[in-house]
Amino acid sequence: MIIAVDGPAASGKGTIARALARHYGLPNMDTGLLYRAVAATVQRLALDPTIEADAVAACDFDQDMLTDPLLREDDIGQLASIVSAHPLVRASLLQRQRRFAAQPGGAILDGRDIGTVIAPDAEAKLFVRATPQIRARRRHAELQARGSMLSFDRVLADIRARDLRDAGRSAAPLVQAADAVILDTSFLSVDASVQRAIELVEQRRVTYIG
Numbered sequence: 001m002i003i004a005v006d007g008p009a010a011s012g013k014g015t016i017a018r019a020l021a022r023h024y025g026l027p028n029m030d031t032g033l034l035y036r037a038v039a040a041t042v043q044r045l046a047l048d049p050t051i052e053a054d055a056v057a058a059c060d061f062d063q064d065m066l067t068d069p070l071l072r073e074d075d076i077g078q079l080a081s082i083v084s085a086h087p088l089v090r091a092s093l094l095q096r097q098r099r100f101a102a103q104p105g106g107a108i109l110d111g112r113d114i115g116t117v118i119a120p121d122a123e124a125k126l127f128v129r130a131t132p133q134i135r136a137r138r139r140h141a142e143l144q145a146r147g148s149m150l151s152f153d154r155v156l157a158d159i160r161a162r163d164l165r166d167a168g169r170s171a172a173p174l175v176q177a178a179d180a181v182i183l184d185t186s187f188l189s190v191d192a193s194v195q196r197a198i199e200l201v202e203q204r205r206v207t208y209i210g
């Protein structure tokens with residue numbers, strides 16, 4: 001079974017995808033990390049993220065980077081959203097995600113275009129969302145816990161800017177797949193969001209098998 005989990009920044013996709021992976025015993029890929037690794041490489045090599053050829057050169061990043069806590073920082077998220085708008089960057093990361101999705105037994109992937117581009121045939125597709133204020137509150141708390149001094153207003157502005165850029169680009173924009181179900185986590189605890197996600201996947205499975 002392939003489960004696609006898409007949605008905007010800090011909506012709770014990663015939390016839900018990881019919990020679904022544990023529940024179903026499936027491997028999970030946080031595809032945002034790939035774009036964040038490209039962004040961090042652009043930064044390290046002092047390349048220009050707005051120039052497609054520069055961003056493409058950074059797609060050949062060192063695999064060890066994927067576990068680097070630096071990738072979680074706010075400025076890397078912003079840069080990731082700039083490099084990810086280049087079609088050739090997306091093309092360069094496509095096969096790796098498709099291969100992961102196609103492994104025997106299935107997989108769970110979370111990102112922006114899993115249900116629309118990477119795994120359009122996924123059995124279950126969730127579109128996770130929450131209000132920008134609530135997402136910013138969660139991300140601000142997460143960044144503060146890691147020692148960041150960024151203000152709430154700055155985190156909110158960054159989330160809004162990223163939403164606009166991710167939804168407005170022409171290459172694989174952030175959009176709900178026609179056959180995805182919405183899971184709004186605004187007023188759900190982590191546990192309640194995960195329970196709801198499992199229920200929604202089970203409903204889709206019944207439909208799919210039936």
Ligand SMILES: Nc1ncnc2c1ncn2[C@@H]1O[C@H](COP(=O)(O)OP(=O)(O)O)[C@@H](O)[C@H]1O
Binds near residue numbers: 011
């Ligand atoms: N339903 C929820 N209620 C409260 N906090 C949540 C909820 N879901 C996720 N979080 C927290 O919000 C932050 C962003 O969640 P995360 O799963 O990383 O989002 P995304 O992968 O969409 O960016 C994390 O600190 C996470 O622990």
Ligand SMILES: Nc1ccn([C@@H]2O[C@H](COP(=O)(O)OP(=O)(O)O)[C@@H](O)[C@H]2O)c(=O)n1
Binds near residue numbers: 035036081113
């Ligand atoms: N499948 C994906 C995943 C991420 N991305 C880009 O990468 C950026 C960082 O993604 P992320 O999932 O790590 O971000 P958060 O939602 O965790 O804040 C996003 O803002 C997108 O621009 C994408 O274009 N496609």
